[in-house]
Amino acid sequence: DAGVTQSPTHLIKTRGQQVTLRCSPKSGHDTVSWYQQALGQGPQFIFQYYEEEERQRGNFPDRFSGHQFPNYSSELNVNALLLGDSALYLCASSVTAPGNTIYFGEGSWLTVV
């Protein structure tokens, strides 16, 4: 049983560009959450998708957007990249029920130069 898979694992972008990160949830999971982890910080919640809709959103600007597809996979898009967007982006999946264990992917390392 494949766990949560993310792609790409590493990428480098230039300031002002746009990036799309992809996530396939663990089999049987219907909820996908995205987190940003900058150096020296804990993961920060970006948003969560369920039934192809954004259900909750953290304190991130509108440059961060997402999508969930009918097969529950998800994308995170970041427009107009800033140097400060350089971070590890983690995708987590779960079955929708408060308190259920969430499973993480290995993350996508984004470097903005």
Next chain:
Amino acid sequence: ILNVEQSPQSLHVQEGDSTNFTCSFPSSNFYALHWYRWETAKSPEALFVMTLNGDEKKKGRISATLNTKEGYSYLYIKGSQPEDSATYLCASLWTGNQFYFGTGTSLTVIP
């Protein structure tokens, strides 16, 4: 934004030592607390999900306790081994499905 704090930030112990660290969180409207173990270049791995005040969970040499009234959880590792070296993250869940993570405790076990 709800603050979840972990201490210490990093810890070095000798193989065989027992150790513990703390996760503090606001106690009002608490729903659940999760502990994760995160090794370098791997995905965070769930250790425990705790919901009730007084909960104690155990997995091998690792155990955790929860005090929801005062807003803290302890993670204990008995007889630390080099393979226990990792960052230990706690995450607290309040209303809804949004987790708030601490910054983690980085544990290094010296052989």
